[in-house]
Amino acid sequence: MSIRFEQVSKSFGTKHVLKQVSFKVERGEILFILGRSGMGKSVTLKHIIGLLKPDSGGVFIDGQNVSQLDDIQLAKVRQKCGMVFQHPALLDSLTVFENIAFGLRTAQYIQLIGHPLSEDDIRRRVCEKLADVNLKTEILDCLPSDLSYGMQKRVSLARTLAPEPEYLLFDEPTTGLDPITTNAINDLIHDLSRKLQVTSLVVSHDMACALKIADRVLVLDQGKILAHADRSTLKLSEEPLIQDFLAETLALIPPAELDVASIGATAP
Template sequence: MSLEIVGLKKSFGTKVVLNKISFGLKKGEILFILGRSGTGKSVLLKNIVGLLKPDDGQIILDEKEISKLSEKEYFPIRKRCGMVFQQPALFDSLTIYENLAFGMRKHFPKLSEQEYRARAEKYLQMVHLENVEEKLPQQLSFGMQKRASLARTIAIEPEYLLYDEPTTGLDPVTTTAINQLIQQLSRQLNVTSVVVSHDMKCALDIADRIIVLSEGAIVAEGTPSQLKTSEVPLVKEFLKEVLEGGSQ
């Protein structure tokens, strides 16, 4: 099992957002992708899960190029590569339980209603949500919706989890809980994780490897301890913000 991004290029009009990005993922690792707002982090994740198509380059899953597949061919890949969106993308008119069950019914059609219920409860507990099954998304706070959205993705039990700013907008206690969950999924279930963030502190705490993006290119890459001694100006800025206690 492997995922490889090779020479990925994506522009909108004349604006080049990603300019030949290449990196690979090791099984079970937690890779953080850091970058300032607007550097193309969300665009990168959307290209990996097929919501955007690259202009050039390849996305290779288990030695197979997947970026040119049709929507239908992408279906099994969405089960394997789950994405947690930056904005909680819940269906407004469905209860939290139905939101979770929706994905499970699609990807595990043979389970019983009782099993969907049990799984929903298990994954909601993992994100520290209780007694929300019968609530509608708008009855929950932003942070709770974000966690419900995370639970919906992990309930599909993907091999790869792509998190788009999973802790932005959450309080420090919940942030720690989500970071622990990312680690737990990686260590216990061998899930391979890509976490997009601008929070260097979270990256130093839980990443196995960090990539820093700027102006469409990778400007630094390494383990947390390697990045701590980096001379790259943007990395130094991020590190300074950690010392000052800021995350933005």
């Protein structure tokens, strides 16, 4: 039960975004991929879910090479994964309820659980996931355009959580959110990982979040892995980019917040 990158390279025209990138994420682990904008973080995530195919190398989910699967096999692998996109990516023409219920009504999901969910079960699941992201059921009949950007991002997260995937892929999950919601989302990622053994891969440039909840941190720069370490080791790194990230983080939050020992206290 793991996600594995093996010597993955990807170029767009003359731009080499990933250069022989290799890493592994174990079950129940939270891996943060940090890096500056445009360094291939989102591209890495899209390879896992088969939205992009590597030019060379392989991406493996539970031992299956994603880039070599046919459409039916790929759909089955995708069913194990949930992805939270950089944009909320909610379907404009559907209400909040319909958006969150979308993944519960697909033929793939019905095939996975062996039977279609009743409307009552769907409603219960939708309300439960909405509560997980600190939203009230009053917004169920709203269209995405009626919500603020932060609320849309949380609805998007609820939609991803609804089919209860084994792997969660987050592309900048807290960008554009207020600090309280950011903390709530981080705690949620932490919780899912610890209680349900959900594997999480988080793409971000938020070092503070990484130092709070990540098991391991991978720093991408110029298409290569600059560092791959656990939180405490990362803080000792002498790489200038990591030092810059740390300096920015330390300037923004008090040192106590960064204490690894306090992680348990941040989770609800």
